[in-house]
Amino acid sequence: MQAETPDQKLRARAARVIPGGMFGHLNANRLPEGYPQFFERGDGCHLWDVNGRRYVDFMCSWGPIVLGHHHPAVTEAVQRQMAAGDCLNGPSERLVELAERLVRLLPHADWAMFSKNGTDATTTCVTLARAASGRRKILVAQGAYHGAIPWCTPNPLGVTAEDRTHLLTFTYNDVASLETAVQRAGDDLAGILVSAFRHDYGFDQELPDPLFTRRVRELCDATNAALIVDDVRAGFRMTLRGSWDLVGVQPDLSAWSKAIANGHALAAVTGNDRYRDAASKIFVTGSFWCSAVSMAAAVATLDELERNDGPARMRAMGQRLRDGIAAQAAAVGIGVRQSGPPQMPTLLFDDDADFAKGDLFTREALKRGVYLHPRHNMFLSTAHTEADIDFALEATKAAFDVVAAR
Numbered sequence: 001m002q003a004e005t006p007d008q009k010l011r012a013r014a015a016r017v018i019p020g021g022m023f024g025h026l027n028a029n030r031l032p033e034g035y036p037q038f039f040e041r042g043d044g045c046h047l048w049d050v051n052g053r054r055y056v057d058f059m060c061s062w063g064p065i066v067l068g069h070h071h072p073a074v075t076e077a078v079q080r081q082m083a084a085g086d087c088l089n090g091p092s093e094r095l096v097e098l099a100e101r102l103v104r105l106l107p108h109a110d111w112a113m114f115s116k117n118g119t120d121a122t123t124t125c126v127t128l129a130r131a132a133s134g135r136r137k138i139l140v141a142q143g144a145y146h147g148a149i150p151w152c153t154p155n156p157l158g159v160t161a162e163d164r165t166h167l168l169t170f171t172y173n174d175v176a177s178l179e180t181a182v183q184r185a186g187d188d189l190a191g192i193l194v195s196a197f198r199h200d201y202g203f204d205q206e207l208p209d210p211l212f213t214r215r216v217r218e219l220c221d222a223t224n225a226a227l228i229v230d231d232v233r234a235g236f237r238m239t240l241r242g243s244w245d246l247v248g249v250q251p252d253l254s255a256w257s258k259a260i261a262n263g264h265a266l267a268a269v270t271g272n273d274r275y276r277d278a279a280s281k282i283f284v285t286g287s288f289w290c291s292a293v294s295m296a297a298a299v300a301t302l303d304e305l306e307r308n309d310g311p312a313r314m315r316a317m318g319q320r321l322r323d324g325i326a327a328q329a330a331a332v333g334i335g336v337r338q339s340g341p342p343q344m345p346t347l348l349f350d351d352d353a354d355f356a357k358g359d360l361f362t363r364e365a366l367k368r369g370v371y372l373h374p375r376h377n378m379f380l381s382t383a384h385t386e387a388d389i390d391f392a393l394e395a396t397k398a399a400f401d402v403v404a405a406r
């Protein structure tokens with residue numbers, strides 16, 4: 001009998017005390033066989049599992065790691081703040097510093113508020129849209145992910161219809177469906193909530209069509225409803241000015257988390273002056289929402305991203321990966337689709353409804369030390385170098401050969 005690996009042993013222990021062995025989307029059972037569940041450490045763009053295997057990491061903790069794991073400038077800021085204090089009776093100076101930083105960086109923002117998870121931030125935006133307007137309806141794109149509590153979770157288990165009574169859907173990038181939803185909301189429209197771009201699980205990603213983004217802005221202006229951009233996943237990877245700045249549209253409210261503090265738990269809502277009064281009146285709080293360490297991490301993270309033009313670096317490395325993969329796929333005659341911004345690539349195979357090709361491909365890459373995802377968008381960090389991308393491309397070349405041989 002083969003000896004159990006540390007990952008297998010941990011999974012067996014977890015199965016007894018953690019429902020399902022692991023909750024949520026990070027359950028490794030949702031990934032192809034061979035993917036580890038448990039990790040030991042990270043450094044730069046590398047990640048080690050508990051079996052001691054090293055990977056070039058293209059998930060970046062599902063987004064938060066934007067400068068690379070264990071970034072020295074962030075670690076230093078964290079240690080300095082940790083020595084002074086983290087969870088105090090109220091916020092530290094870091095709160096004001098960080099809010100000032102966001103207001104300076106984001107053209108739409110006149111103020112900022114902080115919490116812990118992306119879901120906190122999207123929920124606060126929805127609450128603010130309703131508080132400011134006194135109306136109830138929120139428009140969301142069909143299939144878009146905005147968090148994991150009853151009003152927005154994609155899993156209906158444990159959720160009542162009433163939790164979503166005031167949500168109406170439209171199709172991302174489809175102006176006609178948006179206009180229909182606005183009409184249906186009538187004079188009860190509080191806000192339109194849109195992702196930075198369409199990044200639904202298991203589908204090709206779609207960048208926002210400027211005709212669509214402009215129409216969202218016009219409809220919000222005409223009805224006095226809030227335009228809310230959910231920048232939780234995409235924020236600070238494509239630009240430091242807010243993702244819809246790239247299409248020339250400024251939101252009223254934005255939700256942030258993931259990359260903002262390079263892996264430290266922090267979320268933010270930013271807004272313009274139309275929403276300042278409501279933002280000062282709604283009741284939003286949490287035991288750990290003033291945590292100074294994550295705010296110190298965020299200031300350091302934004303410093304680094306600004307100083308090194310992080311989005312441009314990630315774009316260049318993502319493009320190198322994309323070009324290499326496109327050439328490899330063409331060389332073996334396999335049809336693939338690479339979508340989304342190069343910093344957040346999705347790779348899907350043609351004629352692969354059950355994801356069998358994608359699963360085989362990513363398993364083969366994993367065996368060769370490259371951690372990809374077969375269905376979800378992936379993430380680049382500023383720690384990925386040309387050498388790391390070229391290492392990854394050696395693995396993907398071999399993985400394509402295995403797929404072609406099948």
Ligand code: PMP
Pocket residue numbers: 116117118119120122145146147148195230231232233234257258
């Ligand atoms: N919005 C988007 C676009 C997200 O990608 C996520 C997280 N994947 C969330 C909201 C929710 O963030 P969190 O998991 O931190 O609550």
